[in-house]
Amino acid sequence: MLELMRKHARNWIMKLLLGIIIVVFVFYFGSLRGREQADTIFILDGKAVYLADFYREYEKLIDLFRNRLGIPLTEEQLKSLNLKQQAFDSLIKEAIILKIAQESGLEVAAEEIQDAITSNPAFLRNGVFDRRLYEETLRLNKMSPEIYEKATQKFLLAKKIEDLVYEGTPVSDSELMDLYRMQKEKINIQFLHLSFRDYLDNVEIKGEKLELYFKEHKSEFTLPEQYRVKYLFFAADDYEPKGEVNLSKEERYKKAMQLALQAAKMAHDTIYQQENFDAYAKEKGFKIYESPFFSAKALPDYFSHLNNFTKEVLTLKEREISRVLADERGYYLFQLAVKKPARIPEFSEVQKDVEKRVREREAQSLCKKEAEILLDRLKKGENIVKIAQEKKIKIEETGFFLPGKEVPHLGILGPEREVLYTLSQNKPYPNEAIPVADGYVIVRFKERGTIDLQEFENSKKDLRKIFQELKAAEALTFFIDGMKERLLKEGRLKIKKTVNDL
Structure with a gap:
């Protein structure tokens, strides 16, 4: 119940x-x-x-x-x-x-x-x-x-x-x-935090192990679709109205943006009909900017701020042009130059990533093993202060909180958080160490808050x-x-x- x-x-x-x-x-x-x-x-x-x-x-x-x-x-x-x-x-x-x-x-x-x-x-x-x-x-x-x-x-x-x-x-x-x-009573938990990063140097990895891991987890290293785009930039500064000295700064900016938009729309309509992106830019003296290859999940900073960039540009077919996009500086017209499909790479291309993944996984395993050993010692009656001093781990506290998905100083926990409801003075430790984002924590019940009877x-x-x-x-x-x-x-x-x- x-x-x-x-x-x-x-x-x-x-x-x-x-x-x-x-x-x-x-x-x-x-x-x-x-x-x-x-x-x-x-x-x-x-x-x-x-x-x-x-x-x-x-x-x-x-x-x-x-x-x-x-x-x-x-x-x-x-x-x-x-x-x-x-x-x-x-x-x-x-x-x-x-x-x-x-x-x-x-x-x-x-x-x-x-x-x-x-x-x-x-x-x-x-x-x-x-x-x-x-x-x-x-x-x-x-x-x-x-x-x-x-x-x-x-x-x-x-x-x-x-x-x-x-x-x-x-x-x-x-x-x-x-x-x-369970609805109202707050609890305070002590904990020892073990980070897997402290165990990275203890991991020994052989090349055969890396290749075997890659072979068994190839799909996890799939390289996403890659894109390269060309674009014309119609900067408001280039369309600053001349000879209109009576305009305020705000009015001049507004006028410049209007002129830049007109130029961008004209370029769009002409290129769309004639399919001559490069030729049009050369004829008008516009500089063609070209991006390096990038993925949808790692947009260059100079594109990430543009509204609907992914939808408007990355869904194009090669050599198609986008609608006119804008930011506070001016207007953009994009052409999708090259689109590389997603692919599974060769081991040599991702060897460093594979090694990092395997090393972290092994370190997590060592971290968990150490946490379980320490928890077992605590459950057998050893003093938490003594163990903390021995392992040079700081004893931390959550402070009073209502148990839920997010625990102060521990972050969002998984289903294991349910164990916090069961802790008491008679049973201060859980059966297992609790996984957190960067390792494991050993929790110990400290005290309960008062409730309003x-x-x-x-x-x-x-x-x-x-x-x-x-x-x-x-x-x-x-x-x-x-x-x-x-x-x-x-x-x-x-x-x-x-x-x-x-």
Whole structure:
């Protein structure tokens, strides 16, 4: 249970939003007739769920997130939210919940269905059920009252299962205190920091080892696409208006930029039509600048400040010209001169990089081994001050902080940070050293901060509701997953498509 609390103590709002408490969308249960067997996603006890059901559920999840977040969702955001998988899992869970309800003999009375409909805020006008609004809403969703009432019955059946699980997951005061501590209690950690760089000189590397490493990791040394560009620069200073002495400095700059832009646009249009970049520059007396080869991830400083440089220039074909780009100094017209494809280099080309990689990896291994030895000595009772003096390592402290991804003086930690929740006076050391950006740290619990007991008492009601929902969701998910495995094993649940097929 502590693991459950650690997992959700700091992000329960997002977990609820993402659907840790199962949401049954009533309109999902509407009738979808006339579909072909080829569209079947899964079959449970002879009843099929179809592709149209999936996309209906998927669209509802998208709408839910759009409404909650208040912003449109891009394709990348949709992928990161994994909504297709959520929609797929939701359909299976809903079908299993209904099956459980039916097999448990649970029923929904006609009065319950009527109460659910007449109290639904979507059908209320001025706080009173409005039949015309009800019928209009159903019509817009292409659903008859009979179908909606049947769907509501199924929804209420599923809700009864959820309520039974919720009522069967009590939360003790000690669990609430543990949850509150994880949210509010700060800790202070001592640590010894071992950097892998201190072990680099201890690494011995033979040439055969380097070549073997390169052979096994060639793709990691792939040289990216390389580009060389030519460009014309229309500097505002070269178009400074002459003879207009009454203009202010700002007005002269603005006028010069306008003239430079006109020249750049004329050059662009002419070169675009005649494909004569070099000839045009020679005719007009413009200097052609040429860059050395560079990659998209290592732009020359004099290009990196230009807006959309990568998009506008590096996506060109060889000898194509870009649109006119600008900075505060003037305007640029680029031609992509040469584009070299990405390639795997010969060992001789990257030997130094390979040696650096292997040396650092070996040093990391030595660093980890040393950290584990020191941690073992500390766990056996040796004094941390004595060991620090022996190894000439400074004992550092994080200061009081709330455990999270980022720890003061240690930076952003990986999943290993969870161990910080478990440390105490009785167990001051973790089982393993914790990896950090440049090596390993051995952490030691020092002290906990105080918590506000009055605030805890005032927040117990809300904490209990949150934690009970988390426990119920965990229990329901565990039960449904077990039921799913049993149904699959018995052949009652047959999955015809996976998310990758949708």
